[in-house]
Amino acid sequence: MALDKSEIVRKLVPVFRAFGYEGATLSRISKATGLGRASLYHHFPHGKQEMAQAVLNYVNEWFDATVLEPLRSSHQPAKRLMAMSESLNQFYNCGQDTCLLSLFTLGECHDLFQAQVKQGLNTWIEHLTPVLTEAGLSIEEAHQRAEDAVIQIQGALVLTRGLNSTEPFQRILQQLPDQLLKPASQISN
């Protein structure tokens, strides 16, 4: 039996995360799993597309269990947001690992996974929003700030790669809870 399927998927994740869809060639995948091309097609009859789908599903579950789960707890909003920041730092390896969702918006796989990328981002935003309404923000303000949070995290990942420094990602994570919870101002916002 050699390898459990979920174990294969687990080995596939870093390949897609590091090289993106097109860069995740069967050669690299073969090397990462230790399986030959034909064996891979035995486990994934639809080939690379099915592998990418499996990886996306796996990472989505992992993200839900580690990053979104703290948001669903019954602690204070501030505590839940700080827990998310800590989980994000782990999930993205201090900002040095890429976001699979953002990678899958690029190149030829853009159309393939567009619906799932959209859903993944919206799920994240929709988990953040009620935390902020519980903190006293209006539903509109909460949704907007939730979107801003995701924007800042994605942008920080870009700068962390581009500047080759984990400082932007670390700083954004650290300032996020206070920034999201600060009282809404009618005037200058």
Place this chain on the structure above:
Amino acid sequence: MALDKSEIVRKLVPVFRAFGYEGATLSRISKATGLGRASLYHHFPHGKQEMAQAVLNYVNEWFDATVLEPLRSSHQPAKRLMAMSESLNQFYNCGQDTCLLSLFTLGECHDLFQAQVKQGLNTWIEHLTPVLTEAGLSIEEAHQRAEDAVIQIQGALVLTRGLNSTEPFQRILQQLPDQLLKPASQISN
């Protein structure tokens, strides 16, 4: 003589911007320019890498002339920032076009262009910082907010692609000037 070199580069830009480095195949480049493979190698003896370099240089100049130039003017800080937002909206086609710098941090070309990507991002940040110090912010606060601005723009580009909506990018651009110029608070920031 057929085509001026700068005209060729101009036609190359959308190819690299849409497909990234690896996705910008010679077939697509050939179609976009109307030139055969051999002709391309006549103009760019070092092949695709030289084409990408030319595109990066061209886009950097274009970015400097349209986005950074308003920041160097002698108008009020608020006016300069609003001018940047307007230029960004044009440069990124309402958020629907990608950032070449962020694309060039991915895949096999990451190492090739890392230094130039870093320089491009830092140049942008360093153009924003003095605008914010002129507005009364400390140098540290100004630099941090300048970095935040770039982070938000990059993140908004990701969400605009991922959610298939120009709303995030439009909103970030609109709220940027006020957000960057609001008085620094010692307490909740």
Place this chain on the structure above:
DNA sequence: GTCTATACACCGATAGAC
């Protein structure tokens, strides 16, 4: 300065032995 033709490596995918 552009073309046609082609070299050679690698791509994703499949056949068939074991």
Place this chain on the structure above:
DNA sequence: GTCTATCGGTGTATAGAC
């Protein structure tokens, strides 16, 4: 369930005619 061998297609890059 994994292997070796191979398919057709495409990738980047070159040679040589015009």
